[in-house]
Amino acid sequence: MAWELNSLSPVYSQLADRIRSEILKGAYPSGEQLPAVRILAVEAGVNPNTMQRALTQLEGEGLLFSKGTAGRYVTEDGERLKTARERMKTATARRLAKEAADAGITLQELAQAMESLAGTEKQGGNEHE
Amino acid sequence: MAWELNSLSPVYSQLADRIRSEILKGAYPSGEQLPAVRILAVEAGVNPNTMQRALTQLEGEGLLFSKGTAGRYVTEDGERLKTARERMKTATARRLAKEAADAGITLQELAQAMESLAGTEKQGGNEHE
Amino acid sequence: MAWELNSLSPVYSQLADRIRSEILKGAYPSGEQLPAVRILAVEAGVNPNTMQRALTQLEGEGLLFSKGTAGRYVTEDGERLKTARERMKTATARRLAKEAADAGITLQELAQAMESLAGTEKQGGNEHE
Amino acid sequence: MAWELNSLSPVYSQLADRIRSEILKGAYPSGEQLPAVRILAVEAGVNPNTMQRALTQLEGEGLLFSKGTAGRYVTEDGERLKTARERMKTATARRLAKEAADAGITLQELAQAMESLAGTEKQGGNEHE
């Protein structure tokens, strides 16, 4: 519920982005089996076909592989995961840099914000990695 | 077009955020009259009441004021605009810093991204306008 | 437009109260002719019959008298006006005293408020008397 | 019953005034849960949205707070209640002082009225409760 019409990219692509991000954050550890398509579909509130397409894309990227009827698994190819992580990181970095520039935020101000954030975080939950 | 369910905050609030941002970016210069509520509403694809609520909030923040039946105007209080701008900048900086931290992006990587962006921008288009 | 359902007393009575108050405040000086019933009725947004009843009541109180078809006039009996004014004053005083008591306002506080009000009023318009 | 068009201020504002007054009079003790919006709305004979707006305003004033879906409660901040009470008292005092001035009532006459009222009240009912 909330996928309809983000309007910038097709829903299946948004789903793929989201799941890719979760995989790379380690939500589904390497070698782990993913929930069934139908489960993921109802969780996301989309049509199973749409979810299927998202997963197919991630398979194409080599992040997932399918064991026939035995379910879908996260790749065990550490190298692949690593490069995917890096690619996502640089993409995110580019986006953030752009947003900062748009808002007239300098690197110094960002540095300050990250520092003060680090102070707040002290021992807060670090849910990824 | 594109408001439906970003799901994190109510629509009127998202509208307020967007318009606030536009005002602070100077899209509606100080003292300028805003389009009528209903116009803004159809542009945003929402009910006039919802847009009204967003504008009312901005009025409460002192960014807009209503000349009774003669339209709504951007405040001429330069000081107010300035502090609002600063507040928005720090809020955005905080958000970006958090996103960066979540994605495991270091300040160095951000710096790099901003630099390469600056290079690209030389004669690039300014798509927020 | 605002008479409907004040719910405590009938509309004609509210009208009479209002007009009586205006007369005693001098809005219609002694001997002056009142606007026609129909005019007053449309001004007040009520049925002419209702307005008629209100005026009849004021006639009964001796504040107005009717010159047949030649219109309605404020009484010229100064004594009558004076006593009516006094009666209204004491009634209002009673009501205010009650409101003050209900709100837990002491006489001292009222005195203070009246003083500060007097300070504000300096040379403001004194529309009655 | 009896809200329609007192004509001076919007209904939601009149509602807020009335409920604020009741809260400050102790009709809803500190920490007490208020009746549901819809209940209050039907009691007042207005649309739930209008009542909602009135309550939202009181929330903004800090007199009420909402426990999400678990109902609305009177603030437990005694200090806040106290200052709100004082503010209302002075506002009422100002209004009464103005009414008295408009009617040409002197402080002495008010004092007299309050005394005679006190005499009457000895064993009179306390109708606000």
Next chain:
DNA sequence: GTGGTCTAGACCACC
């Protein structure tokens, strides 16, 4: 069943 949000449509007062 509660608070909150949103829509659709209406009416008013002001120029």
Next chain:
DNA sequence: GTGGTCTAGACCACT
């Protein structure tokens, strides 16, 4: 035509 208010009715999330 503009801002402002109000109604009627719906939907959602939370519990």
